[in-house]
Amino acid sequence: xxxxxxxxxxxxxxxxxxxxxxxxxxxxxxxxxxxxxxxxxxxxxxxxxxxxxxxxxxxxxxxxxxxxxxxxxxxxxxxxxxxxxxxxxxxxxxxxxxxxxxxxxxxxxxxxxxxxxxxxxxxxxxxxxxxxxxxxxx
Numbered sequence: 146x147x148x149x150x151x152x153x154x155x156x157x158x159x160x161x162x163x164x165x166x167x168x169x170x171x172x173x174x175x176x177x178x179x180x181x182x183x184x185x186x187x188x189x190x191x192x193x194x195x196x197x198x199x200x201x202x203x204x205x206x207x208x209x210x211x212x213x214x215x216x217x218x219x220x221x222x223x224x225x226x227x228x229x230x231x232x233x234x235x236x237x238x239x240x241x242x243x244x245x246x247x248x249x250x251x252x253x254x255x256x257x258x259x260x261x262x263x264x265x266x267x268x269x270x271x272x273x274x275x276x277x278x279x280x281x282x283x
Contacts, residue, residue, distance in 0.1 A: 175225035182232035183220060186213050189239035198242040201249035205242035209235045 190209055193199075198206040212235035219228035 175229075176220075179216075179220050179225040179229045179232065182229050182236075183213070183216050186216065186232045186235040186239065189236050189243070193239050193242040193246060196243055196246035196250065198246040202242040202245035205238050205245060209238035209242055212238060 186209070190206075190213055193202070193206055193209065212231045216228045216231035216235060219225075219231060
């Protein structure tokens with residue numbers, strides 16, 4: 146801790162202190178990362194609910210909710226790696242649910258603006274250019 150000239154140096158002490166701090170921080174990465182992923186998945190699930198995914202994408206929404214529940218359960222048991230994987234799967238399912246819910250909302254808006262094909266009296270078969278006319282009106 147002293148040099149040849151008798152001066153006191155902090156380098157060895159600083160190195161030891163740095164090693165202790167790095168060890169402490171590295172030990173906390175699992176819980177911190179998992180907690181962050183679960184929080185993100187929970188936020189994504191709330192967004193999916195606000196978009197109406199419960200009605201428009203029930204499979205994806207239910208899957209996301211189940212994965213999030215399992216992630217929280219595993220986090221409670223200290224199984225952070227497994228909990229992180231379930232949280233990631235929940236986020237993937239939420240993304241799918243959000244996509245389906247957005248499409249359904251867009252379809253509803255389009256139908257409000259232009260009317261639904263059924264309301265316009267179109268069957269969907271002969272409505273495209275080049276398609277033979279439908280026999281419903283004969």
